[in-house]
Amino acid sequence: MGLTHQSCGSGVNREIFQRGMVPGAAYVIALAGNPNTGKSTLFNALTGLNQHTGNWPGKTVLRAEGKFIFQGRVYNLIDLPGTYSLLAHSAEEQVARDYLCFGKPDATIVVVDATCLERNLNLVLQVLEITAKVVVCVNLMDEAKRKNIEINIESLSAELGVPVVAATAREGAGLAALQQAVAGIADGTVKTSPYIVKYDEAIEHCIRKLEPKLKELVGEQFNSRWLALRLLDGDETVIRSLKKWLAEGTRVRAAAGGEILA
Numbered sequence: 618m619g620l621t622h623q624s625c626g627s628g629v630n631r632e633i634f635q636r637g638m639v640p641g642a643a644y645v646i647a648l649a650g651n652p653n654t655g656k657s658t659l660f661n662a663l664t665g666l667n668q669h670t671g672n673w674p675g676k677t678v679l680r681a682e683g684k685f686i687f688q689g690r691v692y693n694l695i696d697l698p699g700t701y702s703l704l705a706h707s708a709e710e711q712v713a714r715d716y717l718c719f720g721k722p723d724a725t726i727v728v729v730d731a732t733c734l735e736r737n738l739n740l741v742l743q744v745l746e747i748t749a750k751v752v753v754c755v756n757l758m759d760e761a762k763r764k765n766i767e768i769n770i771e772s773l774s775a776e777l778g779v780p781v782v783a784a785t786a787r788e789g790a791g792l793a794a795l796q797q798a799v800a801g802i803a804d805g806t807v808k809t810s811p812y813i814v815k816y817d818e819a820i821e822h823c824i825r826k827l828e829p830k831l832k833e834l835v836g837e838q839f840n841s842r843w844l845a846l847r848l849l850d851g852d853e854t855v856i857r858s859l860k861k862w863l864a865e866g867t868r869v870r871a872a873a874g875g876e877i878l879a
């Protein structure tokens with residue numbers, strides 16, 4: 618049998634992409650965003666001093682994770698490196714992108730700077746191309762207020778199709794609402810309908826051709842539209858990551874005596 622999604626499972630994701638290491642965690646939550654948007658401030662405010670740091674596998678990029686407890690459940694929070702894009706031009710971008718696709722977090726918080734929202738939304742749209750399980754956290758609301766910038770959180774949420782929460786992480790403001798929104802996405806009680814960028818018809822045509830083939834390979838595990846776009850980009854790094862994921866699935870299956878891991 619060839620390599621298919623049936624030979625690869627979430628156990629594999631955890632092994633090779635280090636999904637999360639907090640024991641007993643109900644959910645794994647990723648924290649993404651442009652550099653300097655307050656991700657680490659938010660991470661520290663949510664987790665306190667309960668953090669574990671190391672490097673991402675094979676990279677000199679710092680990996681920080683910790684936990685918070687909300688309504689009796691443990692959430693494993695992963696602080697991703699700050700990036701402007703997810704096109705894997707740098708080690709940081711590759712780490713963030715691979716984690717969002719192959720690590721399959723239960724929810725992703727994208728932290729944006731309220732004082733330069735437009736630039737930050739570029740990353741939000743890229744994350745929405747990978748996963749629908751997103752909460753946007755509009756941080757630095759204190760700075761925005763000082764600069765007389767008003768943000769209509771409700772209409773932003775309606776346009777993006779995902780929950781949007783305002784916060785001032787440095788003062789701990791908005792954290793409870795953020796945790797509530799994350800909980801709803803992680804346990805599936807809140808459904809999203811993310812804004813998806815549409816490309817030129819020539820590209821959309823190629824996506825329609827590629828997507829079914831990719832679905833055969835990875836099933837519903839990963840976002841095949843996004844994988845198709847990366848293949849059209851000729852993105853070698855994503856092809857390598859995909860091969861690694863498929864090969865690892867077979868290795869684990871063989872080690873488990875041929876049983877398919879769910």
Ligand SMILES: Nc1nc2c(ncn2[C@@H]2O[C@H](COP(=O)(O)OP(=O)(O)OP(=O)(O)O)[C@@H](O)[C@H]2O)c(=O)[nH]1
Pocket residue numbers: 650651652653654655656657658659698699700756757758759760784785786787788
């Ligand atoms: N005024 C204000 N400053 C904030 C807020 N949150 C974070 N900051 C400040 O913004 C700066 C950057 O915060 P970090 O938490 O390091 O940002 P980051 O996104 O982790 O940055 P990178 O890891 O470099 O990508 C620091 O000086 C924080 O004190 C906020 O809500 N309001």
Ligand SMILES: [Mg+2]
Pocket residue numbers: 656657658699
């Ligand atoms: Mg940081």
